[in-house]
Amino acid sequence: MSNPLMQPWTGAHGLPPFDALQAEHFAPAFQAALAQHLAEIEAIASQAEPPSFDNTVAALDASGRALTQLEHLFYTLAASATSPALQAAQRELAGPLAAHSSAVFMHQGLFRRVDSLYQQRAGLGLTAEQVRLLERMHLDFQRAGAQLAPQARARYAEVMTQLAKLNTRFAQNVLAAESDYQLRLTDEADLAGLPDFVRAAARQAALDRGLDAGVHVITLSRSLIVPFLTFSARRDLREQAWRAWVGRGDDTGATDNRDICRDILALRAEQARLHGHACYADYALEDTMARSQQAVLGLLERVWHPALAAQAREREAVQGAMAAAGANHPLEAWDWRYYAEQARRARFDLDEAEVKPYFALERMVAAMFDCASRLFGLQFKARPDIAGYHPDVRTYEVLNADGSLRGLFMQDNFARPTKRSGAWMNPLRNQSRALGATPIILNNNNFARGAAGEPTLLSFDDVRTLFHEFGHGLHGLLSDVAYERLAGTQVLRDFVELPSQLYEHWMAEPSVLKQFARHWQTDEPLPDALLAKLQAARQFGQGYETLRYTASALVDLAAHALPEAPADVVAFERDTLATWGLPAEVGMNHRLTHFQHLFSSAGYAAGYYVYLWAEVLDCDAFDAFVEAGDAFDPEVAARLRACILSAGNSREPGEAFRAFRGRDPVVEPMLKDRGLLLN
Template structure:
């Protein structure tokens, strides 16, 4: 199959597999571009018919018709963009680069269609007269704003400039992400002497040897890099020189002057975003972005970060004083800080924590922990399905059923790292839930755990355990969606609200009832000792100032780049100098703790959808901390609590105002004090 015949293209074919799961086995990379070409053409024909409708515009014949158009394009996008993140290759990278501009131009053609925009504008002007439901009113408002923000209301010359900016940004951000993956792979640290890996487990050492062999090295061990600045192996490696090598490799990614250097991309992206904001009447890109979020304006975000920055730096000073005393004569540099934090944590623990992972085998945690909590709260059942086509042999599939045994969707788990997968962890949706379309969700969770040797267990650290529960919180947001329109489904909420449900789900990772159900020794099956379980909970609850500072530094850096006006952005020519100045002005300049992501590899904001929005995690954590208190005060892991949370948040997507719904759940507006107590920042 070459993909040249659109009528039989397997990407566009209606799947007869359960829940319309794509038949990945029948699809080749050569099928994608022909599929997208055909899908975009058919979508434009549908849109032109909507615009040309001689009848007076109504919600049904304009907004709803537009919402339900482009189903072939949605199908193709759900398949292809699910593949590019977890399992890319040179061909897919090439296709992604071409599609980035084609799809952007396609979207702008629709958004700027003058006749269609006229119909939408007319409906928006008399929205109060139309007797719309809340989801319909929100959909109308969103479609109108999307067109305006694309430039539909601008003069022709400025519309053309907006098109060019959008197309160029699509190309640059896609290139940025690809360069990060390439340089992260090429920056992996080869260690010749196995003795230099002291501190790592036998499983980690075996994985490093396997990585070296896979990369073509005849000997040695390869320490691959994770996406954030902080590398988990730095907490374990006892050799300071090796720690320094790994740290330097991490912090210098994409700024080494090689083919993967992204600093020129950063500068161009920032300047184009500033110009787009100016054309639309905004002061800067942050104002443009935050206008669509739950935060009222950039000043409100600045105020939150300023309060947290000051508290975190005070806590950081206390932490460093304590740690310096603990380390004695040992020198503590930025490559050593997390190592000594881990040593201090273990020394303070009532029992040694190094055996905790033995009770956290991936499959057991997943089935008896993650799925168990979802069953207790939401009545969900998970039945593994074998024999269904998947996009990589490591991917597993579960059918998700409600408490009546009725199937509601599919959950795919893709847990192991590989060179073709970008770093980090995330949730994808291949198919959106929609009652109008009669579609049920297909949700994917992607992690980057080290794959064990055949017959060996995959054991999770506390951080990895938390990540597993976090990403499944996103999955629940998609699986429990119950909305009419696909664009309001699941996680299609404001960016600074999207992390809220996932952060709430983290609370069950070490909850006594959940932990007791899954924490069985991988070799003996013995339950975790009570004192080790208590020590793990105490350890996980002790948020380090280091972790808070590196996150806040990245958030402040994001806003600093995106508060630049056109003139200010043009004046910036040195990425590192700008970083230093921005962190100093935020009160976060420290030689010991770099940002969680430096600009050159900050994929969230220069390659993903979090530009001027990385603050979302801490903004959502205000809601999360309040909601955790609500759950615990209401009895914890109870079905009625899950039902109420699902009805207020998980099922609603963007069909209602998420903040209003949350306030109704907890009975008041959220307060910051629970967050400050959780992070050890309370006065």
């Protein structure tokens, strides 16, 4: 039987034949692609001609096309539509793929050519983008261990292979813990307090799992468990759900991640030592805007203490709501959202059950497209004839203002047992002028699907997530660089969240809400009075949410600042939070044992702070529109596109921000936006 992955991909826009793919196709396809890439690397490294930008740097950027497209596809399916067979393939391939990366970036002949060009880069007559590519490529080799002594290089490659295997096991354990959990609600008493939209989502989750009529299910999907914790009047069930949610990976069963976390931290500490660093945090932060632990801690401390004070004020309101309800039990973590909602409702006369019918998913997708059209002249043409890897995937051709093709956008919005939690953007193909490649960009969300025949209704937080991921999507779609290595979101980690978090601002613009937030049954627009309540209540709960995020960032940094892994990661986490004085009823966004940002890959390791760092940038950046007097000001939008969204990694991020804003960023707009600016 022929392998469709080893044939030309002849789907629309070069998409693979999704319907013909089987898990067993990947291993032989990767084997062929890895061999082809190694042959290309050897040809570049062994050529007789002296190194030049074109025959070495540009050639390296253009190499491995078959492998790159295969990796994009494989990791997309592993995250969004996995299966036992695909997970087995992922475990099998994790080591060889990591070993291949080491073989490429430790190739001494290749590195000598790149290093020779790097040393003389000032005199080569290169464009600014070519210099940037050469510098970034040289750094890729350095950070992959190319300059280590032979014995250290061999050990470094072993470490990276072991880490890849552990990352895969960690992610698969989290998915198993999440997909296996079901809190079944079997009678009316179990549903006490739940508004219709939560009941509908829980019923649909039960149907998706083939359960009997009348049963409702709460899963660990954020879009379902957070509303359950917010509205359920059953304190005993809230506690069950909360303990399952925060306990993922912290158990003694098959999904126990405690030893895996410790082993990953130990290997990362060794990785850092091989580079001459005292700890992994120093190694990771070397290639960021922050550059140092001190800079990161300075920012986290800047918000921690105001957030503690804000949460203390919020606690008074929450305890007032408890007293009004006649609750005489202690305030626990599984109580906070429930009574905070009561307090918000009393203080602002705002009921989320009243708000949510105005935020149907389809209308919010239309809103995010419309904002992109008004800002950047983009058009989005639905292509239902272009199938994705799952029936939930929706495909759109993205057109420039003149009707020419900009790229392809695919969106997968719903939670499934075969899909990891969270929300993310990834490319199926990056943009590159040198390769003639238009981008194919995918957004994944995990919204709880509405009942059959009814729309999926989003919370305000869900809408923010929708816009956030599309901000990443625009970063990929609007990329306009010559070289694939610099395209789209391949920027420094504490800069990558700027476009996504900046785009969140438009979801709350009154003109956008008035146009698109319409009641799904009556088509009435969001009433002015309700909009005013939403705006008035916007900062309520920011102390709690800021502490949850910052606690996770502090634990991440502390764990990766250790010279050796802690013996007990759960005890280390607990002790770190106690040192910072985190109130017990608050908790963390992510505990270490299910912290996929940190342990499914190294992407955000010692880097969870980046959302706050980027928030400083995004709040200051949006102020440029505020100062212009128009959230859609064409001149500011054009500058944003040229300096940041189209530039990818073709310029240093601080320089890119200064080109857009005319100065370095300031922190006050972020503190003001969160309600943490002290007078």
